[in-house]
Amino acid sequence: xxxxxxxxxxxxxxxxxxxxxxxxxxxxxxxxxxxxxxxxxxxxxxxxxxxxxxxxxxxxxxxxxxxxxxxxxxxxxxxxxxxxxxxxxxxxxxxxxxxxxxxxxxxxxxxxxxxxxxxxxxxxxxxxxxxx
Amino acid sequence: xxxxxxxxxxxxxxxxxxxxxxxxxxxxxxxxxxxxxxxxxxxxxxxxxxxxxxxxxxxxxxxxxxxxxxxxxxxxxxxxxxxxxxxxxxxxxxxxxxxxxxxxxxxxxxxxxxxxxxxxxxxxxxxxxxxx
DNA sequence: ATCGCTATTGATAATCATTACTAATAATAT
DNA sequence: ATATTATTAGTAATGATTATCAATAGCGAT
Numbered sequence: 118x119x120x121x122x123x124x125x126x127x128x129x130x131x132x133x134x135x136x137x138x139x140x141x142x143x144x145x146x147x148x149x150x151x152x153x154x155x156x157x158x159x160x161x162x163x164x165x166x167x168x169x170x171x172x173x174x175x176x177x178x179x180x181x182x183x184x185x186x187x188x189x190x191x192x193x194x195x196x197x198x199x200x201x202x203x204x205x206x207x208x209x210x211x212x213x214x215x216x217x218x219x220x221x222x223x224x225x226x227x228x229x230x231x232x233x234x235x236x237x238x239x240x241x242x243x244x245x246x247x248x249x
Numbered sequence: 250x251x252x253x254x255x256x257x258x259x260x261x262x263x264x265x266x267x268x269x270x271x272x273x274x275x276x277x278x279x280x281x282x283x284x285x286x287x288x289x290x291x292x293x294x295x296x297x298x299x300x301x302x303x304x305x306x307x308x309x310x311x312x313x314x315x316x317x318x319x320x321x322x323x324x325x326x327x328x329x330x331x332x333x334x335x336x337x338x339x340x341x342x343x344x345x346x347x348x349x350x351x352x353x354x355x356x357x358x359x360x361x362x363x364x365x366x367x368x369x370x371x372x373x374x375x376x377x378x379x380x381x
Numbered sequence: 382a383t384c385g386c387t388a389t390t391g392a393t394a395a396t397c398a399t400t401a402c403t404a405a406t407a408a409t410a411t
Numbered sequence: 412a413t414a415t416t417a418t419t420a421g422t423a424a425t426g427a428t429t430a431t432c433a434a435t436a437g438c439g440a441t
Contacts, residue, residue, distance in 0.1 A: 124388055124437045145428085160391045165428060167389095181315030183366060186427060197353060199360055211356040217349055218369065221329060224343040227374040228331055234315060236366045237350065242359040256408050256417055277399085292420045297399060299418095318398060 131155050132167045136177050142188040142198070142207040180207065181234060197235035203244035210237060263287050264299045268309050274320040274330070274339040312339065313366060329367035335376035342369060 135151045136143070143151070149164045168189055171177040178190040182200055188207050195218060197210040218233045240248070267283045268275070275283070281296045300321055303309040310322040314332055320339050327350060329342040350365045372380070 122388080122438080126389065126437070128390070158391075160393095162392075162429080163390060169429090179315075181313070183313030183319075187315075197356075199353075199357055199362070201360070202363070208357075208360075210353055212349075212353050217344075217367075221331075221342055221344050221369050224329075225331055225340075225369075228333070228340075228369075228371050229377060230331070230369045230371040231334070232370045234366070234368045234370070235349075237353050237357075237360075237362045238364045238366070239360055239362040245361060254409075254417080258408075258418065260419070290420075292422095294400080294421075295419060301400090 127156060128152070128159055128163050129167050129170075131159075132164055133171055133176060136168070136171070136189050137191045139189075139191065142180060142190050144186040144188055146186065148189060180236075182207065182236065183238075195233055197237065199237045199239065199241070201241035201244055202238050203240055203248070206241055206243075208241070259288060260284070260291055260295050261299050261302075263291075264296055265303055265308060268300070268303070268321050269323045271321075271323065274312060274322050276318040276320055278318065280321060312368075314339065314368065315370075327365055329369065331369045331371065331373070333373035333376055334370050335372055335380070338373055338375075340373070 131152050132148060135148050139148075139151070141147075145161070145165050145168055148168065149159065149161050152159050152164060168177065168179070172179045172189070175193055178193045180188040180190055180198055182188060185200075185205060192209065195214045197212045197214050197217075199208045199210050200206070201208075212235075214233060214235055217235065218230060221233070222230050263284050264280060267280050271280075271283070273279075277293070277297050277300055280300065281291065281293050284291050284296060300309065300311070304311045304321070307325055310325045312320040312322055312330055314320055317332075317337060322341075324341065327346045329344045329346050329349075331340045331342050332338070333340075344367075346365060346367055349367065350362060353365070354362050
């Protein structure tokens, strides 16, 4: 009895291609919109399902944003994000997240830390400019 | 024209008391259960509303956990959390979060960072023990 | 190429956490 | 006490995500 053999489909290819070529950390809905340009019949459910699979396989990273839909990131290594509370934009942050995880391991001793979600919230330069 | 004068109610007092005396980072639902012991007629909506208000006033801290209901914390200063992926338990982590925020500010330069959500995920010692 | 098996899809319903709405209640100033 | 209106309980609505299921389409074997 074999394990479930994965199949390659147009939808999977296109959804992965869209995420890997996006630099704005798109939401599932945004990915949906972009995939639809090439495959007008895709369903939102498929986008969610495939994104989840890609994240589980480690080909893509899911970023959970408090109070907002999840975003998807082509960069899979542990790194931190900045979320603008005005416009919702998500950006990568130049900070050594691996070092933070190591410090956390020292700080808690017994638990096995597998992943880190590090999100900074505030106002991005663009919104700061516009609001004053 | 005065600003809306806040009123003190049994519900608000009890909800705040429950969070401030809880050490397990309860969810709104858990707070609801505990408040009901003293006020059997409270509604879940009131618990959510009051918790939100307390968080906005900075009397309590809301912790957004990816893929799980939000938790509430009596410790309001910036600090990190560990979430067990097996049992869902949330614990404080002994790590200098303020230092991390400072590093992030250096790392991104222009944005105004107001808050940080730092969550480590993994398996807690208890679950590690039980699963092997 | 064709066939058969079944992973995958599109469409839609369901779920879950949370918020919004509303008439009734109760906290405060007078 | 009374009037005012913030707050509540109860319930409906929302938004993101997941589950369901019949129909479709990869892919390995013929």
